Amino acid sequence: MLGYLKVWLLALLLSASLLAGCVSTDRSAVLPASAPALARITVLYDAFGKDPALVKDWGYAALVEIQGKRILFDTGDDPAVFAANVRAKGVDLTRLDFVVMSHRHGDHMGGLTHLLALNPNVRIYAPKEPFGVYGSSLPGTFYRKSEALPPEMRYYGGKPPEMMRFGTAFPGANIQLIDKTTEVAPGFTLIALVSDAPGTRELKELSLAISTPEGMVLVVGCSHPGIEAILAEAVKIDPHIHLIAGGLHLVVAQDAMIQMLAAALHDTWRVDYLAPGHCTGEATFAELQRVFGDRYLYAGLGSVLGLGADPRLGAARVDPGVVGGSEYRRLLAASDDAAEAGGRAVLSAAVARR
Numbered sequence: 001m002l003g004y005l006k007v008w009l010l011a012l013l014l015s016a017s018l019l020a021g022c023v024s025t026d027r028s029a030v031l032p033a034s035a036p037a038l039a040r041i042t043v044l045y046d047a048f049g050k051d052p053a054l055v056k057d058w059g060y061a062a063l064v065e066i067q068g069k070r071i072l073f074d075t076g077d078d079p080a081v082f083a084a085n086v087r088a089k090g091v092d093l094t095r096l097d098f099v100v101m102s103h104r105h106g107d108h109m110g111g112l113t114h115l116l117a118l119n120p121n122v123r124i125y126a127p128k129e130p131f132g133v134y135g136s137s138l139p140g141t142f143y144r145k146s147e148a149l150p151p152e153m154r155y156y157g158g159k160p161p162e163m164m165r166f167g168t169a170f171p172g173a174n175i176q177l178i179d180k181t182t183e184v185a186p187g188f189t190l191i192a193l194v195s196d197a198p199g200t201r202e203l204k205e206l207s208l209a210i211s212t213p214e215g216m217v218l219v220v221g222c223s224h225p226g227i228e229a230i231l232a233e234a235v236k237i238d239p240h241i242h243l244i245a246g247g248l249h250l251v252v253a254q255d256a257m258i259q260m261l262a263a264a265l266h267d268t269w270r271v272d273y274l275a276p277g278h279c280t281g282e283a284t285f286a287e288l289q290r291v292f293g294d295r296y297l298y299a300g301l302g303s304v305l306g307l308g309a310d311p312r313l314g315a316a317r318v319d320p321g322v323v324g325g326s327e328y329r330r331l332l333a334a335s336d337d338a339a340e341a342g343g344r345a346v347l348s349a350a351v352a353r354r
Helices: 002-024 079-088 112-118 227-234 255-268 282-295 325-353
Strands: 040-045 061-066 069-073 098-100 123-127 136-139 163-166 174-178 182-185 188-194 204-212 215-220 241-247 273-277 304-306
Touching (some): 061 204, 061 215, 204 227, 215 227, 227 255, 255 282
Parallel strands (some): 069 098, 123 174, 215 241
Antiparallel strands (some): 040 061, 136 163
16 A cells, blocks of 8 residues: 555656646746747947946947847957956857957957857958958959069069958958948848048948838947948938947047937937947937937946837847846746645645545
8 A cells, every 4th residue: 555655646746747847847938939039239348337247348249139130249349358248148159140340449359259269150240441350352453563573573473363362360260241231131231331530531330230120220339430321321221210229439529519419319310219338428428318318228238228119128038048047047946946846735735635
């Protein structure tokens, strides 16, 4: 009789575990298969923020998750700081669809060595510039030739290759150079523009434009070509600008220029939401917040910006591979504990009835 009771109890416990498995073993109870895709931007590198677990430093990097894509936009300044912040936020850099390097400045590309150590084959889009740090090429006809010189005084002995290819600071990396505005995936466009501002004249910069049901989402690195020039290209794709996130390069701008741009973004371009960071500037933060009110989104280091109809509502759901990874693990642990407790309760009740 005792043996029969043991077998019966074991069977009952197994049944209880299977019932509780809706929580403990079926992870869809936490993350339903039908859950909407993530739509959020996570700021991984910046010089201001509220999260004490992260290291503030000058530079910019953000993880963009939308429409089933995971896109790293820039990599910050210092690879050690970038690595620490990525680790603190639980981001898995081996799970990326592609990377966008906005421009060649060190505070946006310094962490690329850390990324490549973890994910050496990831596809990287970078601006094509003559003799650029990401690599480049020029036709062999680009320079003037002098047929009168002897071969030993002529480049390539007077017979240059049809296309001259130049090295990169990241040999072996899967870098694809962009020299004009290009759709790199359905609904994902890289806007390629050249700065004509003093100090950055001829600098090529890429901005990421994402088509969404709510309008265009723009992720910008520094906006060296000018945010209005970037917007002028973006509205050719979609005249409705839903959100701008990133640096606006007004860190040393005077009040008159800041006020003029804030008014233009609000009244002329009719941007729904702004999430400025990096080189936007403290005085510009204040003015944009005044002009946009509750449609100004705080975007300091560690912030998670929702990309739905109302970005103020935050991210759609928790995911194990990125921000909230610790929360995801906590939920799983809690669900396992609940399952175990449920199994014990069922077993106790059964024993009591016997």
